[in-house]
């Protein structure tokens with residue numbers, strides 16, 4: 001798919017780099033994505049913390065599990081002792097001297113006043129130049145609603161502006177995120193750190209996510225290469241594009257996959273299902289018997305662990321020109337069917353404890369888009385569904401989240417006229433489109449057995465797009 | 470009556486080292502001072518010793534600049550240790566690091582001090598280069614000259630050639646003129662050590678060290694430095710086929726020693742924290758193991774016909790006899806791999822009845838060891854060998870192995886230039 005973006009290949013070639021540089025054109029850097037068997041980190045993780053943090057042991061334990069080598073900012077000497085307690089390799093960070101680093105991780109949870117922000121400034125001021133291309137930045141804060149004072153809440157909210165600005169200024173394929181910790185979430189940071197610090201989150205940047213008490217309690221760390229082992233995953237719209245990549249990613253991580261798509265795609269579907277050692281379900285999700293058929297399939301498998309609602313269509317027209325059927329079909333496929341299937345499965349208890357529901361929304365649902373009033377409504381409605389469903393599903397030990405992809409290189413986007421397509425590709429901090437696997441990895445993170453503390457989240461997979469920001 | 474207390478047990482609390490780097494690579498621009506200070510500061514950070522006054526710090530280097538008269542003390546002054554901590558330099562070739570530990574340990578055992586740091590550092594990238602001997606003499610003469618005329622006359626003896634011929638330190642024995650590799654090649658021939666067995670030992674060393682890094686075993690022993698997080702001599706994918714292709718390095722025609730089964734010139738530093746049990750308890754620091762005793766031996770490789778690197782073979786039986794132990798009473802053997810052949814000669818000599826009788830004065834040979842207990846987390850062939858830093862690397866690693874094992878006993882054997890050898894027993 002990467003080859004679709006010929007400008008990316010051209011501008012990273014020797015001549016192309018010179019030419020684009022001279023003309024002041026965007027110079028996208030090829031994103032380095034996660035590959036099984038390859039190191040997850042690009043280099044040592046520089047760690048810093050504002051004084052008073054209580055989570056350094058959790059961070060040290062998570063970094064140890066990742067096999068991370070760490071360096072600590074000299075102002076964060078407590079890290080040395082926490083690293084020692086968890087046998088994390090660590091040493092002092094010395095500016096201009098520690099070599100290229102792979103990630104910057106700052107623990108801002110204890111910042112409660114502007115005085116405390118000085119540590120944030122010093123850390124990034126001193127370390128950011130060391131960060132390698134394709135590096136990662138993660139700031140961990142306290143969820144504003146849980147802060148102890150008005151000033152603390154305001155400052156914690158302020159971190160969003162800070163991280164998003166960093167994303168826009170570092171560029172060089174560096175992804176920047178903010179994690180808002182909620183009480184009781186400390187012990188469940190593993191899967192989130194692993195996602196945000198590795199190439200799994202290559203096209204996710206400028207995002208904020210809350211991590212709280214896991215819906216089914218803290219679980220043991222699974223083998224990172226087989227995190228979905230023993231889990232059964234239903235993926236709709238899985239015969240091609242993003243859905244197929246989701247199925248491949250879950251199969252890679254050890255899941256039993258059930259690929260669903262419309263009957264006309266049945267033969268493609270069967271082929272891919274067989275290749276991935278999974279099952280095929282040829283079914284139109286809007287057909288009257290769809291809910292029962294899916295519930296029956298789930299029952300036959302002892303329930304699903306993960307349901308990914310990826311099937312979606314566009315019928316673009318400005319509202320005046322749009323037919324009623326264009327309006328209806330988009331709302332049916334993209335919104336009504338996934339919502340009602342989810343309700344049916346939850347009521348039937350066909351999603352097992354520590355289960356996951358993930359909706360594939362869209363940046364259009366956040367920013368709106370010309371000619372997509374129907375589509376944007378359906379995708380924004382999914383975000384609304386997440387908000388209402390999440391607390392209800394939690395009582396069943398299930399989380400409900402959504403990903404909102406930006407410009408992803410697929411057959412859907414290949415059909416967009418050139419100029420609009422080019423703009424869509426470049427108008428983000430990565431200056432390029434994402435790949436289906438970027439969406440898939442984000443869904444796999446939500447679906448990770450250790451991600452039970454993430455519920456009701458909407459995470460964009462958009463390379464920090466300028467749209468809807 | 471003297472009030473000197475009875476000898477106390479000496480606890481090994483932990484170590485710190487920077488990753489070792491092949492010479493002229495990552496640390497090419499660094500001095501011994503830089504590296505020793507880095508390792509020392511890392512240890513201070515690890516054990517939170519900021520501002521603490523320790524009994525002493527003893528460390529040294531084999532290749533040393535004349536400006537490094539007080540190498541160790543200067544390093545102490547560059548750390549956050551209390552500057553009231555005394556320090557001195559030790560130098561006993563490749564035995565330096567372990568000898569320094571024995572010195573510090575002895576003082577702790579005798580109650581003279583409660584805590585100390587031992588270590589070593591070496592760089593072959595920043596080796597002391599001496600000016601040409603003729604040039605040096607002319608300069609000294611000019612310096613002694615009373616009048617300008619006398620000074621100029623002395624300097625007029627300087628020839629351009631003198632400036633172009635600096636004297637580089639040589640990895641050669643002063644008395645035989647042979648390099649250490651040439652000496653070891655002689656040993657390998659005498660003991661009929663095959664090329665294959667040397668290569669096997671080298672490959673195992675790389676695989677073992679790589680596994681130690683991968684499992685995180687070395688995480689609290691190695692501190693990232695100058696962009697390195699592992700020893701850069703380490704080749705995790707080393708195979709017998711690959712190393713078998715190398716040409717002999719010291720005897721092109723009939724030799725068996727190669728670049729793979731000999732240690733490369735290496736830069737690095739290591740330090741170890743030693744203390745009395747009371748000090749450890751008072752500082753709430755767990756004891757990894759105890760440094761039970763050490764022994765140093767030397768052999769006459771010049772006039773006698775003993776191999777240059779055979780001294781540890783003599784030191785070990787002497788030490789075992791004092792302790793009432795046999796060679797088989799160990800859970801771990803850490804034999805410094807200066808050359809794979811050195812290790813194999815050592816093991817073979819301990820098994821050989823004639824040699825044991827004639828040279829070691831033993832009626833019964835020490836016998837063989839369980840090779841699965843040898844250098845299980847890798848050795849110098851993989852990590853590299855910054856001469857004086859090797860002792861600290863081995864001591865800290867072994868202490869941690871014993872701790873991880875829930876106790877046990879380990880033997881350290883380190884050969885050194887000048888026909889010397891330093892050995893020790895660590896246990897818990």
Ligand SMILES: NC(=O)c1ccc[n+]([C@@H]2O[C@H](COP(=O)([O-])OP(=O)(O)OC[C@H]3O[C@@H](n4cnc5c(N)ncnc54)[C@H](O)[C@@H]3O)[C@@H](O)[C@H]2O)c1
Nearest residue numbers: 237241242261262284285310311312362405407408410412
């Ligand atoms: N490609 C992008 O840039 C992008 C951006 C934002 C959101 N998305 C969303 O990602 C999802 C996948 O997009 P894609 O680019 O892979 O599209 P795609 O058209 O390649 O794949 C969608 C799949 O859904 C299936 N499908 C459609 N209607 C169905 C129905 N009624 N029942 C069962 N299956 C049905 C299709 O047969 C197809 O295989 C969609 O929800 C889309 O809205 C894509």
